[in-house]
Amino acid sequence: MRSTQVASLVAAAMLLAGCGQGLLGDGGAAQQDDKAPIRLGMLVPQSGSEAAIGPYMTNAAQLAVEEINAKGGVLGRQLELKAADDACDAQTAVAAANKVVTEGVHVSIGGYCSGATLPTLPVFGKANIPMIIPAANSQELVDQKLKHVFLINGTGTQQAESATKWITKQGATKVALMHDNTSYSKDIAVRTQPLLGDKVVITEAVTPKESDYSANIANVLDKKADFVYWTGYFQEGGLIIRQLRQAGYKGAIMVADGSVSPKLGEIAGDEAEGVFATMTPIPDTLPDAKGWIDSYTKKFGSAPGPYSNQAYDAVRLAAEAITKAGSTDGAKVISALEGIDGFAMFSGPLKFTPEHTLSAGGFQILVWKGDKFALQDALS
Amino acid sequence: MTQLVWNGLFVGSFYALVALGYSMVYGIIKLLNFAHGDLYMLGAFSGFAVLSALGGVSAAMTLPVLMAVLLLTMVSTGLAGVVLERVAYRPLRGAPRLSLLITAVGASFAIEYGMRAATGPDPRVYPVRLSGTSIEVFGARLTLQQLALIGVALVLMVGLNLLVTRTREGRAMRAIALDPRTSALMGIDVNAVISRTFFLGSALAGAAGVMAGAYYGKIDFLMGFLIGLKAFTAAVIGGIGNIPGTMLGGLVLGLLESFGTYWLGGEWRDVFAFGVLILFLTVRPTGLLGERVTERV
Numbered sequence: 001m002r003s004t005q006v007a008s009l010v011a012a013a014m015l016l017a018g019c020g021q022g023l024l025g026d027g028g029a030a031q032q033d034d035k036a037p038i039r040l041g042m043l044v045p046q047s048g049s050e051a052a053i054g055p056y057m058t059n060a061a062q063l064a065v066e067e068i069n070a071k072g073g074v075l076g077r078q079l080e081l082k083a084a085d086d087a088c089d090a091q092t093a094v095a096a097a098n099k100v101v102t103e104g105v106h107v108s109i110g111g112y113c114s115g116a117t118l119p120t121l122p123v124f125g126k127a128n129i130p131m132i133i134p135a136a137n138s139q140e141l142v143d144q145k146l147k148h149v150f151l152i153n154g155t156g157t158q159q160a161e162s163a164t165k166w167i168t169k170q171g172a173t174k175v176a177l178m179h180d181n182t183s184y185s186k187d188i189a190v191r192t193q194p195l196l197g198d199k200v201v202i203t204e205a206v207t208p209k210e211s212d213y214s215a216n217i218a219n220v221l222d223k224k225a226d227f228v229y230w231t232g233y234f235q236e237g238g239l240i241i242r243q244l245r246q247a248g249y250k251g252a253i254m255v256a257d258g259s260v261s262p263k264l265g266e267i268a269g270d271e272a273e274g275v276f277a278t279m280t281p282i283p284d285t286l287p288d289a290k291g292w293i294d295s296y297t298k299k300f301g302s303a304p305g306p307y308s309n310q311a312y313d314a315v316r317l318a319a320e321a322i323t324k325a326g327s328t329d330g331a332k333v334i335s336a337l338e339g340i341d342g343f344a345m346f347s348g349p350l351k352f353t354p355e356h357t358l359s360a361g362g363f364q365i366l367v368w369k370g371d372k373f374a375l376q377d378a379l380s
Numbered sequence: 381m382t383q384l385v386w387n388g389l390f391v392g393s394f395y396a397l398v399a400l401g402y403s404m405v406y407g408i409i410k411l412l413n414f415a416h417g418d419l420y421m422l423g424a425f426s427g428f429a430v431l432s433a434l435g436g437v438s439a440a441m442t443l444p445v446l447m448a449v450l451l452l453t454m455v456s457t458g459l460a461g462v463v464l465e466r467v468a469y470r471p472l473r474g475a476p477r478l479s480l481l482i483t484a485v486g487a488s489f490a491i492e493y494g495m496r497a498a499t500g501p502d503p504r505v506y507p508v509r510l511s512g513t514s515i516e517v518f519g520a521r522l523t524l525q526q527l528a529l530i531g532v533a534l535v536l537m538v539g540l541n542l543l544v545t546r547t548r549e550g551r552a553m554r555a556i557a558l559d560p561r562t563s564a565l566m567g568i569d570v571n572a573v574i575s576r577t578f579f580l581g582s583a584l585a586g587a588a589g590v591m592a593g594a595y596y597g598k599i600d601f602l603m604g605f606l607i608g609l610k611a612f613t614a615a616v617i618g619g620i621g622n623i624p625g626t627m628l629g630g631l632v633l634g635l636l637e638s639f640g641t642y643w644l645g646g647e648w649r650d651v652f653a654f655g656v657l658i659l660f661l662t663v664r665p666t667g668l669l670g671e672r673v674t675e676r677v
């Protein structure tokens with residue numbers, strides 16, 4: 001008597017568990033209900049030091065989602081964006097990744113801070129969810145050769161090569177590299193240094209989130225540098241540019257893509273004039289993005305910013321791959337992504353290398369003119 | 381070399397201004413007010429709000445206008461400090477020390493993320509910037525604005541010291557620091573004096589916030605966190621609870637950072653500065669000018 005009761009309880013429990021899986025699980029929902037939305041997970045910083053970048057990316061992704069939905073969606077299903085905050089912090093990012101996985105996302109299209117994106121790779125990998133990473137670009141992300149990880153931003157190596165090209169072209173002989181010791185920033189500095197060889201007179205690490213960098217700047221001036229390359233983010237970048245100039249530095253200054261933001265110029269003030277940047281194409285330097293910028297501005301009341309275009313492209317790319325795969329199954333979407341050749345994106349036609357990075361980094365040299373970055377040299 | 385000394389003194393005077401509030405509050409009610417750095421942030425933001433409301437300020441008027449804004453901000457940040465004490469700390473006056481400490485940490489987060497909710501996470505840029513002609517003094521490059529800021533900081537610190545050592549109010553503060561209960565028996569209104577202490581300490585932090593905003597240009601809701609820790613360190617170096625010691629501690633920390641960066645490079649700066657601090661405290665746990673052995677948390 002007792003054992004049958006237990007058995008029926010177990011059976012009931014299994015039934016419940018089965019139901020739960022059907023509602024929440026990945027494959028189950030897709031097969032049972034062809035009308036359920038396709039969910040795209042997006043981890044970006046919405047709080048913390050890099051919080052400013054989050055809305056640029058989620059807004060652009062939302063714009064792409066709505067445009068695709070207006071045209072009938074993907075495979076007859078609507079797209080749905082599930083954004084979560086990674087706070088540019090490893091622990092928060094892992095928790096957020098687990099959250100969106102349980103929400104049943106089919107493709108991940110987030111990732112801005114490399115240090116926060118790195119620990120989420122196995123979370124998505126285990127759930128068999130392909131990741132299209134729009135902004136994070138540390139070499140470490142692809143060093144593990146994970147099958148589900150795709151980068152649509154140029155890598156640290158590619159950025160270092162472009163930076164070296166421009167620094168050499170400018171005839172600089174005493175280069176100072178400055179980074180903030182984070183995964184992304186150090187990656188670029190460490191990869192630029194051997195390319196420039198003994199032209200690098202100093203590699204200076206600063207503490208992020210401070211206001212006064214005069215001590216670091218004194219070191220740079222002490223080595224009589226004639227070219228400073230800052231590879232960190234824009235908040236410190238703006239302060240460093242301003243303080244370099246105030247300390248009497250006359251040489252060239254260049255920043256990496258993490259510093260490309262309108263805020264950089266605001267913080268640096270007049271001193272930003274003539275500052276170079278290594279950056280993948282941004283809305284302002286894209287020849288045919290005018291209409292896109294207008295519709296973004298109209299919808300969100302502010303202009304798109306850094307990585308808006310990559311986030312927008314990540315959604316479109318995910319939709320394209322799912323359409324090609326004819327299903328939301330992880331493995332099928334991954335092979336569809338690998339097979340993509342010539343898909344039109346802001347950065348040019350897309351084709352992934354065997355290690356799932358862009359075949360051309362697409363880094364250009366921008367220059368700050370008046371109140372925004374403009375194209376200086378396409379480096380092609 | 382003189383440049384390094386100058387850089388260190390300049391940064392150090394900010395640390396000292398913020399550290400004073402820490403030190404005064406600790407001196408009087410033995411509370412490590414971890415929300416103190418956030419009052420510095422509040423000061424920077426309220427200065428920003430006033431300046432933005434004023435609209436454009438002509439270049440010639442920059443300094444007088446900034447001084448007026450500075451005073452306004454000191455009052456508003458001081459009041460914020462009083463409210464903080466009334467709401468978060470006074471109900472816990474009799475509670476164990478640890479509860480107070482945790483409350484202070486909680487208050488810090490509440491102010492930071494409250495500000496984020498109110499103004500958004502984007503960093504703001506001050507509408508008025510202090511930047512101008514630089515002059516060479518003994519081989520060091522400094523600007524008149526830096527001199528003005530240090531001057532303001534000095535005036536505030538000397539004024540505070542006079543207030544604490546020469547006035548009735550100051551005597552009441554010192555009496556409470558020694559023994560709150562006896563002070564109450566002697567007819568001192570303990571709560572009122574503690575409120576005024578919070579007002580003064582917070583006003584100084586607010587002044588530092590406005591000055592940092594106008595000089596560096598960028599403010600954000602987390603700007604108080606790091607400087608709060610540094611100010612706490614400065615207060616401990618100098619002897620927490622002791623006002624001249626705290627000022628000295630701020631300057632010493634600024635110099636340690638400046639020279640640490642020069643000798644060992646940026647990534648070793650904090651290792652150097654805080655290594656020296658640990659060594660120093662093992663030799664002299666009361667800090668540079670701390671006279672009596674104070675309880676530490």
